[in-house]
Amino acid sequence: MAKVSFPFKKTNKSLFLSSTSAVTQDSLYWKKLGLPVLVKEYGAIDYLDFCPVEPYYFAATCSVRVQIYDPITKVVAKNLSQFVQGAYGASFRRDGRLLVAGSEEAVVKLFDVQSKNVLRVFTGHTGPVHRTYFTKDQTKVLSCSDDKSVGIWDIATEARIASFSEHTDYVRAGATSPISPEIILSGGYDNTLKLYDCRSNETVLTVNHGEPVESTLFLPSGGIFISAGGTEVKVWDIFNGGKLLSCISQHHKTVTSLRLSSNNSRLISASLDRHLKIYDISTFNVVHNIDFPNAILSMAISDNDDILAVGMVDGVISISKREHSKTKKTVEKKGIYKFAADVVPNANVDITVTKTRIAKEPKMDKCLRKLEYTRALSNALKNSEKYPIRAAALLQELLKRNVLHPAMSGLDDYQIRMLFIFTRKHLGDAKFNRTIIDVLNVIVDVFGNQIHQLSKDNQFLYENIAKKVNDEIEVCKSVSELEGAISLLLSGAQAGSAASSLDLNETLAPSTKALKEIVIDV
Template sequence: MAAYKPVVVQACPKLGEKITQDTLYWRGYKTPVQIKEFGAVNKIDFCPVPPYNYAVTASSRIHIYGRYSQEPIKTFSRFRDAAYCASYRDDGRLLVAGSEDGSISLFDVSGKAPLRQFEGHTKPVHLAGFLSDKYRIFSGGDDYSSNLWDIPSATNIISYSEHTDYVRCGCASKVNADVFITGSYDHTVKLFDARTKSSVLTIEHGHPVESVLLFPSGGLLVSAGGRYVKVWDVLKGGQLLVSLKNHHKTVTCLCLNSSGQRLLSGSLDRHVKIYSTTSYKVVHSFNYATSILSLALSPEDETIVVGMTNGVLNVKHRKPEEKNENSQKKRQPAYRTYVKGRTYMPKQEDFCVSKPVKHVLRKYDKLLRSFQSSKALDAVMEPPIMLHTPEVTVAVMQELHRRGTLRSALAGRDEKQVNLLLTFVARHLSACGWAVSNS
């Protein structure tokens, strides 16, 4: 009697994730550290100078964290109500923040009490930052106004009232000390020059603007609002270059990496998308547990910090790269160890002993060998096999069809088993539908 030949299961190609240099790079961040804040984290800002501490604004407090600290190393809590948008000056010595009561506070990072209080807004201030000359502050509030302040005299230099809804975001140009940008819920982004009495450029984003970002060169502007991230050419009068729609909920925050080659966006859909700034295609994505409100990347791209609506601060650090010195110190086997025996040629008097290979049959093969068609089909209709290795089920069905016993294997089954079989066939119709239809 001829030996039984096991069922040949056709190997199907599996589509895996395409591994790119970006995938390897962004996967290099360690398991995140979770820090609980007192409220939703509305702003994260890294100090531009070493040791790259970062300020976290949540509820009525501003916490300063060290790069690897899980407890705040400093706290500013002298706010009567909620605090917003704490931002560092370029030298890392001063910190400015808005508040729910409409005031703007200026802090010395080494002190505790505010150095200056700027009063002028009549409603909450969600935007406050420094111009690149370091001696002026720009702000935006829910009273629809955008103001410019002088730090030494604590006076209002100029006030703009061109927006028709809340001013919630903005940024300053690093190239021109007189230029700053604001984004509003009136769907517009406005570019202001402190030397003029009105805005220089108005851009229609099309949705309430949640975040704006200016490239270091000052030529490109990124705005986020609704599900869209849009890139504009400022030098060409605000011409739209590209519109990205990779999120399925409101985009709330933007940031650039240190080289400006990667753009990051966070959204209420719990995702952080990373785009290439040359092709504007998504090169990687991070998933989080809750909706994202704020996002920041350290100046050396060593740390990613994400703030969420539930008050959790998610901190990821890059794994340190292995030094070549350590790898060289490890003793490597000698070259002859690898090539030993490879060139040996058997001689005529040599006797070759081969170990017999034992073939272990699967359960369905054993049942097929004993001609138990119905039980063999039952064995491959189990959920683990149907879900994870459907090609095995298809192979057994094809073998039963080849033997002409598929009809008898299907006979006598109840409604539940037939429903399970039809569901499987409908899901994998191209592979096994012909076997069932011909039975």
């Protein structure tokens, strides 16, 4: 009868490998932003805005001044300090020649960027002005104030040509329409966003965000605007009566700033949770995430995404510059030797023989192939400190073949010690926990009745493992109690939404039961 041979299957280590996030074009693109340069200012960074024209300076509003930075040298190019009290929300005009800023003094100031002179002072608000913007035609200024009003100012006459007092709380966010100089948007701490038509001086649309509004912007089409407040970012359709198109909840603290990037195909949100998240406008899915050392108050990005500036609560500005790959010019080097006329160059050779490197098979796989299970286990335990995944994979394979009992029975005193050390070290590790629990059951079966015959060191390790198993059971109990408390809180806060609570019992119950069985056996 002919002998049938089956191909040997290598030990599967992929079960214990850490999961890694998929590499996408967006992640590669945003990772090209170089290491950030940190600049310390005197106070929290209230607002950042990039000049739309070269050399793309950016204005940082903090304390009682507006600092205009050169993003290349990371130094202050101009300093606008004509403020008696705090300055807020400085933004550039589209041509980069003028800059407007609000202040704690309840006035709006217009600056000539080149000369740093104050050209206009718009008075009329009775509270601090936190946000200021130029309208589409660049001849008027929008202001949002803590006196619960929104003002429109004419630059030429320095007069207030429109005023809206529809909000019932501070107005800390606003935007001007990209398609019409007469349409403006405001967001207040009364949770509402209001769209105004300056031609009729009326509120044409009101929507409720549900949280105090911190930032808002229009999409380039002008028919959709986005608001940020609390932990949510919401997308609204103007032409459909303010219909909510999407609600994005990716942050766990207040979202403070919104910006568009990548030719208006990406939305960026910054939050007090220290995260900056980038979304695809078409799907509003997160495509990349950037972490920062402190809570973010403001954020801005230049054209072509070349410079990213992030302002934090501790007065630090993080400036990241995109690294452009330099085109490498191939330089032909002149060789010392030349081919003779009768010598064939390498380029004309038909076949090139390359030396293939054969992957070396691990010793434990060699032993498994020969059905030497104790020897395979010994080799895996010998390098378990350096290659824990390899040792766990072998233990899993031996359990699957139902040969771990005889493999353990053949171990000597030193190898038993290595086995005990490995199981004690990785008990509680999420990657290895299921395998370690099964291995502990086998340890109890093999060594439980003859533990007194082992060395004192191994007896001590065995008792130590039992103690750690008890500790793990107590941890599981505490987590289960915490899950119950969280469920009660969620039920009280959101009646009828019990399905949103975390169901940890289903995950923890099998592990807790298995651990209890081991303790009973020990």
